[in-house]
Amino acid sequence: MRRELAKWAQQAHDLSQRYAAGLIPASRASLRYEHHRDPPGRLACAAAGTGRQPGAVWISKAD
Structure with missing residues (x-):
């Protein structure tokens, strides 16, 4: 909204x-x-090569 107002x-x-x-x-x-x-x-396409579902997140355990 502000951008449109400023542009106007x-x-x-x-x-x-x-x-x-x-x-x-x-x-x-x-x-x-x-x-x-x-x-x-x-x-x-990026996830297809990993075998994981698109949008999956890999979280590793901190040692």
Whole structure:
């Protein structure tokens, strides 16, 4: 929500990213963040060679 508001403020009022972030308030890093989702089969392909189920976690016992 804040990113959309900051982007709108930047475009509508010709503001810099720094100034828009100060108005919202939000960090500039959070305004620049872009989520990148892994391809759907990537985890399954990586786990296929291990014999474990996709998403399984291996926890070793600490000595």
